[in-house]
Amino acid sequence: MTKGKVTICMGFEGSANKIGVGIVTSEGDILANPRETFITPPGTGFLPRETALHHQQVIVPLVQKCLKEANLTPKDIDCLAYTKGPGMGAPLVSTAVVMRTLAQIWNVPIVPVNHCVGHIEMGRLVTGAVDPIVLYVSGGNTQVIAYSEKRYRIFGETIDIAVGNCLDRFARCLGLSNDPSPGYNIEQLAKKGSQYIEMPYNVKGMDVSFSGILSFAEDTVVKMLKKGTATKADLCFSFQETIFAMLVEITERAMAHCNTQDVLIVGGVGCNKRLQAMMKIMADERGGVLYATDERYCIDNGAMIAWPGLLAFGQGDTIPVEESSVTQRYRTDDPVINWRDD
Structure with missing residues (x-):
């Protein structure tokens, strides 16, 4: 990340029945954060295969909607962040494939993000905790x-x-x-x-x-x-x-x-x-003091992946496309939090 330059990240979250794409700047501004939810009939849960199919059907329109809401083009995006895990295998893979494709088309770096860390950093950003x-x-x-x-x-x-x-x-x-x-x-x-x-x-x-x-x-x-x-x-x-x-x-x-x-x-x-x-x-x-947020940021969303993605990007924590895998089990205490000095 160039010192003094505002960088922009697009984040992809699809670890469960929510699929979200968000755009955040290095100044902490959330420019867009649309998402879709896979809803099943009463008395039923959501299965990996059907959830993944839902994500595949809506993710490209979500990317287009996200760019439009942020009033940006792909040329404005400095990096792409995605949920590496934890989560449901098929939805994680479906989301990562789209991210991986766009990273190669747009020629931008990739940053893997732990889903749990994404929630924490989003909460800290929004509440000031x-x-x-x-x-x-x-x-x-x-x-x-x-x-x-x-x-x-x-x-x-x-x-x-x-x-x-x-x-x-x-x-x-x-x-x-x-x-x-x-x-x-x-x-x-x-x-x-x-x-x-x-x-x-x-x-x-x-x-x-x-x-x-x-x-x-x-x-x-x-x-x-x-x-x-x-x-x-x-x-x-x-x-x-x-x-x-x-x-x-x-x-x-x-x-x-x-x-x-x-x-x-x-x-x-x-x-x-x-x-x-x-x-x-x-x-x-x-x-x-209790710090809490509402459904915009508590519920799975793309911005919560984009923000820690930017923080990691600032430390040079990018990976090549061939290493952009996913894992269903990825502990909160596994990733090193390089951006915190306290």
Whole structure:
């Protein structure tokens, strides 16, 4: 990156059922960030093959829309960043193939980005958070993270399924719509709940387990609905309160361990207003600050890949096209964070 020159990166994100293309400048300006979501019928999830086909059908129009919104041409793009992983194999590959093709046509460098790091850096950019404890909650990941010595260190995580996956499967159990997302529909229904039903609470040190509460939901919830002893709203309310309390507990423990008062929530589940409210109560009691964003940046998007791509590009971290592979398993603490000096 030439000193003093504003550089521009286009980022590609397609690790799950969202496909996004974003353009960000080295000054942190988000010029465009369109995305599309693959939505399946109620009671179903999204499979890799069908998700990849969706991404293949919409990604080129998304690139065109992104350039138009940013009022740029391919000649203005200095580098392309893409999600290397983690994520679903077929969607990751479909997205990477398009990025790889454009990089050769446009003759620009390629930067691989860790999906989880993308969420963190996007959150830091949008909120202004400097060095908070990070709660990363999404469909495929649940981790409590802190930065130290050029890496994002994982202090706690799920030992079975991710919180977003847990919410999705609970919504499936209740027959809730996948439009715009299962978690959002649970959140809205939970606001109408008034009866708290005790559910399994599984915190194991710094880690959490969601399989127990999900099994309880899949077995007991159906019986309660049939008997009329609870409503769907009551069940959504109780489910949210329980799993979010678990997340707040392990986050506070990490904050105490790292002597940090501030917390940043990232990932698709981080949009949930109830989770944000519960976390804010805890942060306020510790004299700290809660940093959170809305669905524009919490949910998977292209800009969250473009921004850390630019940061890495500034350090010369580019790769040749033949090395632009993807991986379904790519830990948050794997990549070296060369752009941070604190």
